[in-house]
Amino acid sequence: MTTIDTSKPIPDPAGPAEDNYLTHSSGIMSWLGTLDHKRIGVMYLVSILSAFFVAGMFALLIRTELMMPGEDFLTQDQYNIMFTLHGAIMVFLVIIPSVPASLGNFVLPIMLGAKDVAFPRLNLMSYYLWVIGAIFAVSSIFLGGVDTGWTLYVPYSTRTDAAMGGIIPVATAVFILGFSSIFTGLNFIVTIHRLRPPGMTWFKMPLFLWSIYATGILQVMATPVIGITVVLLMIERTFGLGIFDPSLGGDPVLFQHFFWFYSHPAVYIMILPAMGIVSELIAVHSHRHIFGYRFIAFSSVAIAIFSFLVWGHHMFLSAQSPLINVVFSAITFSVAIPSAVKVFNWLATLYKGSISLNTPMLYGLSFIFMFGIGGLTGLHLGTLATDIHLHDTYFVVAHFHYVMMGSALIGMLGGLHHWWPKMTGRMYTEFWGRIACGLIFVGFNVTFFTQFVLGSLGMPRRYQDYTGPGWSETTTALYHKYHFVSTMGSYIMALGFFITAAYLIHSLFRGRKAPANPWGGRSLEWQCSSPPPHDNFSSAPHVGDCYDFSVLEWDEQEQGYHWRTDLKHEPGEA
C-alpha cells in the first residue's frame, strides 16, 4: 500500500509547467503560421466544431420542417439544399477529419513520445486545405445551391437541367478536402513508423495510435478514388463528356462503384479513430489494463482491410448483378466480427475495474450502447432479403446516424472531454458535463431510434414532406407520429450541445487548473504538464506498458495522479 507523502516534492517527470505550448509564443501569426502539431490540432478543433455547429443547425431546420406534415417553412428546394449541405459538411468537414486531425494531431506525437509529427509543414498545409475546402463548400450556397445529396449521384448531378448550379464548388471542395485528409493520414503513418522513441515498440503503442494508423492507411489508399471521381463528375457536367450519363454513353452505376469504393472505407475513417478513443477511455477511467490488447489492435487492421471489400452493399438495388450482391453481402458480414470482438474486449476490460462515471467515461459507455445498436442494425441492412425493403428508408438514416453520430461523434466528444484538461490546462464542470452527456444520449436515442421504426414502416429518406396528392391519410398520420417524436428528440440533443459549448467555454476562463494527470492515464501524454510544453516533454517520458496503471498513485493535493514515489525509474525504462 502506498501512502501519500505530501511533505516531499513530487518528482513530476514533466517538470515545472512554466512555459507551455499556449504561452510559448503569442500573436495571431504565431498561430496561423505555426508548425506545432498541438496548435494545428487546436485550430482544427475550433474549425471542425464551427462546421459542426453550422451543419447541426441545418439538421435542426430539417427536423423542424419534418415535425408536421405539409410545407411549413422550407420549400422543396430549400429543404433539398439543407439536407445536402448537412450531409456534405458533416461527412467531409466534420466527422472524417474530426478525431484524426484535431485530437489525433494533438495527442498522437505526445502519446508516441515524439516532439512533433514527421512533416510539420505538410500538417499545416492539410489544415489550410481544409479551410479552402470549407470555403468552397459554403460558397456553393451563394453559387446556385446544391441539391444532390452528399452522395452526388449521377446523372442527376451532372445534368444541368436537373441539379442546381452549386455542384461544381461542392465537388471542388470534396476534391480539396480529400487532399487534406490524405496528407493527415500520410503524416501519421510516417510519424508512427519513424518517430517512435527507443522502447516504444508497436505493441507498446496505445490502442488509439493503432486505430489512427489503420485510419491513415484508409485515408491514403481510399481518398484518391473520390478525388478522381469528382473530377470526372465535373468534366461530365462542364464539358458534356459522357462518363456516367447514359444519354451521353456513360454508365451511372459506375459512378456508384467509384463513390462507394471511397465512401465505404470513409465510414471506417470515421469510426476507427473513435473506437481507438473508446479503448483509451474504457481502460483509463476504469483503471484496468485493457483486455485483449492484440485482439483489439488487430481488429482495427482487420476492419481497415475488410472495409475495402464491401462497398457494393450500398448498391444492392442499383441494378448491379445479383451474383455481385450475394458476394458483397457475404463479405459485409465479415466486418461484424472484428467490431463485435472490440465490444466484448471493452466489456471484459470493465470487469473488476474501478469504474469512474465521469463525463469522458459516460461518453465511452454511451459509445458502446449506441455502437451496439448501430452495429446490430447493420445486420438487417447487410442481409439481402431485408435490405430490399429497408434500403433508402429512414431505417438507413437511423443506422448510419447511430454509427456516424452516435458512435463516431460521441467517441470524439469522449476524447474531447478526456483530453480537454491536457489541451487547455483547465478542468470543466463535471456536473454540467454529465448533465449534457445525458441530454445528448437521451435526445439522440429519441431522435434516431424512432427513425428505425419509421424506416421499417416504409418512410423513404430525403423526403421534404409526407403528405400531398398521392399520399394516403393513414400513411401521413402514421409517419407524423414518429417524425414528431424524432424532432422533439433533436431539440433535447441540441440543448445538450449548447450546454456543452457553454461549460467548455466557461472552463477556459474560470475552470480549475488541470493537473498533469487528472484521470490516472498511463500513456505518455499524461506524463507531460497540462498544457504540454512546446516540445512536449521537458524530460524523456517513461515508455512502458501504456495500460499498466500500477505505477501511478493519487495525489490529493494535486487532485490528480502521478508516478508512484516509491518507484525509482530511469527514463525510458518500462
Add this chain to the structure above:
Amino acid sequence: MIRSGSIFGMPEQASTVAPMVDLVYDVITWISIFFFVGIVGVMVYFMIKYRRRSHVAYTEGPTHNTPLEVTWTIIPLILVIGIFYVGLQGYVHMTTPPENAYEIQVTAQRWFWTFNYPNGASETDVLHVPVGKPVKLIMRSDDVIHSLFIPAFRVKQDVVPGRRTQLWFEATREGDFDLFCTEYCGQQHSQMVGRVMVYDPDEFEVIIEESARWITEVPDEKLHLAGTQFYNQCASCHTLDGSKLIAPSFKETHDLFASGGTRKLADGSTVIVDEAYIRNSIMNPLDDVVDTYRSSMPPGIGTRLGERKVEAMVRFLMRLDETAPDGQLLAITRQELTKASEEPEGE
C-alpha cells in the same frame, strides 16, 4: 387501419414475399436484441458493481484470455453466416420472377410514374394489379435514377436510365397501397408517390379494359375535357394558374395562344404559339425550348400517351379557360366524359 407485419413495426403484409421478409427481419431483430441486452446488461452491471469507490490507481484482473476471445469471435461468425444464408435464400426468390408473370411497363420521370399495360392501357401514378397473380414490372427511366418501392409488398428496385430493371411481386390481398420513389430525384422527390390498387382478377380485367378504352369513347366535342384526366402527368412542371415551376405555366401558353402571341425561345428565335407549336412541344419537347427555361422534359411522353390523348391534351391547352377556369382543374369524371358517347348527339 394498418396491420403491422411484425411486432417491430413493418407495414401490413400484402404480397407473397412479405411474410418471409418479415420473418427474416424478426429473426435478425431477436438476435440483435439478445446481443444488445447482453452487452448493455453486462455493461450496466459492471458500472454498478465496480463503480469507483476510492482513488485507487490500479485494479488487478485478467489482461487477456485467448480461449474466451476465440470463442467470442467464432460464435458471432457462425451466427452471421446463418443470417447471410437466410437472407440469400429470400433474395434469390425475390429476384427470380415466375415464367408466367403478367408484365407491366413502367416509366419513371421527374416526378411521376407511368404504367403501360399489354392491352394499351396507360395510367399515371396508379398501378392496377390483380390479386394472386405474379406481376413483373419492367422499368425504365427517361431522366435520372429513380427507385420504385411498395412497402406493403416489401419490394424495391432502382430505375436506372440507359437500362431496364425489373421487379416482381404477387399481391395477396385487395386494397390500396403506397408506392414511393426512393432514389432522390430532385425538387419534388417527396411527391413522386403513387397508389397501388389491387383487385380481384376479374375486376382487374374490367379496370384495365376501361382504362385502355375510355379515351376512344370520349366524343370529339368533349375531347378537350379529357385532358383533365391525365394533366397530373404535367402538373409537376406546368401549373394552371400562371405560377412558374421549372417549365412555363399552361396558363401562359394558353394566353399567348388565345391572343395569337409569340414566344421567345432559348436559342434566341421566336415562334408563334399556335396549335402546331403546342402539338410539337408535346411530341418533341426539345425542339422549342422556351427562353429562360432549361430543356428538362424528356421526349417520349407524346408517344406513350398515344395520338388520341395527345390530341386531347392539345385541345385541353387551347381551351384552358374552360378546362381549368381560374387556374383550377375542372372536376369531371371519366364516366361523365364517356357517357355522352352513348347518346345520339355524341355520334
